[in-house]
Amino acid sequence: MRQLLRIEHLVAVAAVANGTVTKIVPFGVFVRLAPGVKGLLHVSDMASSSVASPDRVVRLALRRGF
Template sequence: MSWHRFDKASDIVQIGQRVSCEFLGFHTSNGEARLSLKAMQPDPFTVFADSVREGQVLCGRVTKLVPFGAFVELADGVEGLVHLRDLTEVPVETPEEGVRVGGELLVVVLEVDREHRRLALARHQVLSDFW
């Protein structure tokens, strides 16, 4: 439905709303057509990847904490992962020890993986460069 995160379909479309979408296929077993709104929109990851380079320092917002690190939104619909080992100068066991959801973070782009649509980021290298 969308390149962006959403909680429920009504965040994207409303009942009765006219939309343009791409036809993906037809299920003969249940008579349903598969359609995609997402296919009609530019991929924000590709647009972002075209404008960023490895080693570039960016500011982002922490959107989610997971046991192995923190996801940071760098552009609308584009998030990257700061692995736990790259989150702070001093090793931590949980991401909550270094950042909080909603917090702003300076990160450096370590890798742009276009094939898997992933960004690897680090925070501790940014801190090292400034201190």
């Protein structure tokens, strides 16, 4: 529980944060936000319009604000 609180202080839920795409899956992408901290960006949150596949929007190792 203590570790979860530290992560929550680092990146707020639903906030835009810089990160690097580490894995692309059918339902979204995993993003490294900080050393040892990964988050999931769901495919429904990747663009303002419908996204058929996450790899049409991002690529591995892409670094940007998510």
